[in-house]
Amino acid sequence: MTTPDPQSYHVLTFGCQMNAHDSERITGMLEQRGMVPAADQADADVVVFNTCTIREKPDQKLYDQLQRVKGTKRRRGGNQVIAVGGCLVEAHRDNLLAEFPWVDVAFGPGRIRDLGNYLELADGEGAGVGHVPGESEGFYGIADERSFASELPTRRDRPHQAWVQISMGCNMKCSYCIVPAVRGKEVSRPFAEIVEEVERLAADGVREVTLLGQNVNSYGNHLPRDGSPRTFAELLRAVDAIEGIDRIRYTSPHPAHMQGDVIAAMAECAAVMPQLHLPMQAGSTRVLKAMRRTYSRERFVDLAAKIRAAIPDISYSTDIIVGFPGETEAEFLETVSLCEEIRFDGAFTFIYSARTGTEAAAMEADFIPPAEQQRRLEHLIDVVRGIAEERHTRHVGQVQEVLVEGAARRPAHHLRGRSPHNVKVVFEGDAPEGAIVPVRIVHATSETLLGRQVTT
Numbered sequence: 001m002t003t004p005d006p007q008s009y010h011v012l013t014f015g016c017q018m019n020a021h022d023s024e025r026i027t028g029m030l031e032q033r034g035m036v037p038a039a040d041q042a043d044a045d046v047v048v049f050n051t052c053t054i055r056e057k058p059d060q061k062l063y064d065q066l067q068r069v070k071g072t073k074r075r076r077g078g079n080q081v082i083a084v085g086g087c088l089v090e091a092h093r094d095n096l097l098a099e100f101p102w103v104d105v106a107f108g109p110g111r112i113r114d115l116g117n118y119l120e121l122a123d124g125e126g127a128g129v130g131h132v133p134g135e136s137e138g139f140y141g142i143a144d145e146r147s148f149a150s151e152l153p154t155r156r157d158r159p160h161q162a163w164v165q166i167s168m169g170c171n172m173k174c175s176y177c178i179v180p181a182v183r184g185k186e187v188s189r190p191f192a193e194i195v196e197e198v199e200r201l202a203a204d205g206v207r208e209v210t211l212l213g214q215n216v217n218s219y220g221n222h223l224p225r226d227g228s229p230r231t232f233a234e235l236l237r238a239v240d241a242i243e244g245i246d247r248i249r250y251t252s253p254h255p256a257h258m259q260g261d262v263i264a265a266m267a268e269c270a271a272v273m274p275q276l277h278l279p280m281q282a283g284s285t286r287v288l289k290a291m292r293r294t295y296s297r298e299r300f301v302d303l304a305a306k307i308r309a310a311i312p313d314i315s316y317s318t319d320i321i322v323g324f325p326g327e328t329e330a331e332f333l334e335t336v337s338l339c340e341e342i343r344f345d346g347a348f349t350f351i352y353s354a355r356t357g358t359e360a361a362a363m364e365a366d367f368i369p370p371a372e373q374q375r376r377l378e379h380l381i382d383v384v385r386g387i388a389e390e391r392h393t394r395h396v397g398q399v400q401e402v403l404v405e406g407a408a409r410r411p412a413h414h415l416r417g418r419s420p421h422n423v424k425v426v427f428e429g430d431a432p433e434g435a436i437v438p439v440r441i442v443h444a445t446s447e448t449l450l451g452r453q454v455t456t
């Protein structure tokens, strides 16, 4: 008697770190159910697309993927379950399954916990086509009922680094952003539950955690004020106290919620790294107001200076949108000059992309022509690259503690890892993955530090 082969899966992730972390939960859950990774998407019994809708590009990529998988599913005689999850599902809940009827399961980011049940129902129909009595259109499970998937097992690609979700949703109203519509109101995970998860991760060999939330530093604002710890600053301190956790990072904070207690916790906690992703978005106060970012250029400058005074060697990274509706050349140049003033170590730069349902999408009359947006983007990229290279050059000659992530792709026989400032370091050395080793930096580019491990 032979045992049937286990079912195989393929998960494709689009978008942000939150999505990447959700996919870790999804793969962990699939493996707990006895499934194994497929060698190729076409070979998979279950294909899961974890989608993003923050910009237009990922939408298009998903549509291309869905067309491709339609052919595969047909060639397999329908014997392939297609599940689509994430933000795009929430945004297109009214038409996704009508447009792509070969999709079996659609689930929102707040329903990952239920995906296993949905899949069971979907392939319970035999050929895996996923028609379920009374539910011929698949399973959204999006509704307003959302829950953290924290009890699901996680399959991490890096054994020594982990993401920890501390909140979901966002209560801000940035005029360009679809997140509040697709991820819902902000909900904070219970404080003790997060600390317990980090303790478990530390016991499992994790040395670096990144606390995740759409607006991570407003964590706890809606937790009960019963005297027990509940603020983001208290959470940083509690995680810092966990034995075995050597590095703490977090993303993404909102400048408006960067209070003194958080800055003090960053400065005082040895494990909180001297690096901060501080989304600026634009350098003009008028544009920031139109974006509803709730701070002015001057307040952003003051905040960056205040943090730098508390943590002198801090590295900033940021997000910047160019070509927001109505942005003039002079306002764009204010963004450039703010980058020059703050001196970011890195920046994610984007062309404004209208998302249906957002306030800014209705500013059509003020849209900037794509060619002009592209020109501004290229100019900005040149500026931020130059500043990043100059900032990284300050590390040349220093010895940095590098968390080893494995073998570098090139040059041959080199290792790669991350510095405390979260810069990629490629170096000559000999150390196992997960070790933290001293590396003397000998060269810097805008994205990478090169070095040699220091041996005693």
Ligand code: SF4
Pocket (backbone or CB within 6 Å): 170, 171, 172, 173, 174, 177, 178, 179, 180, 214, 215, 254
């Ligand atoms: S803070 Fe603004 S940009 Fe960030 S998720 Fe919330 S609404 Fe979107």
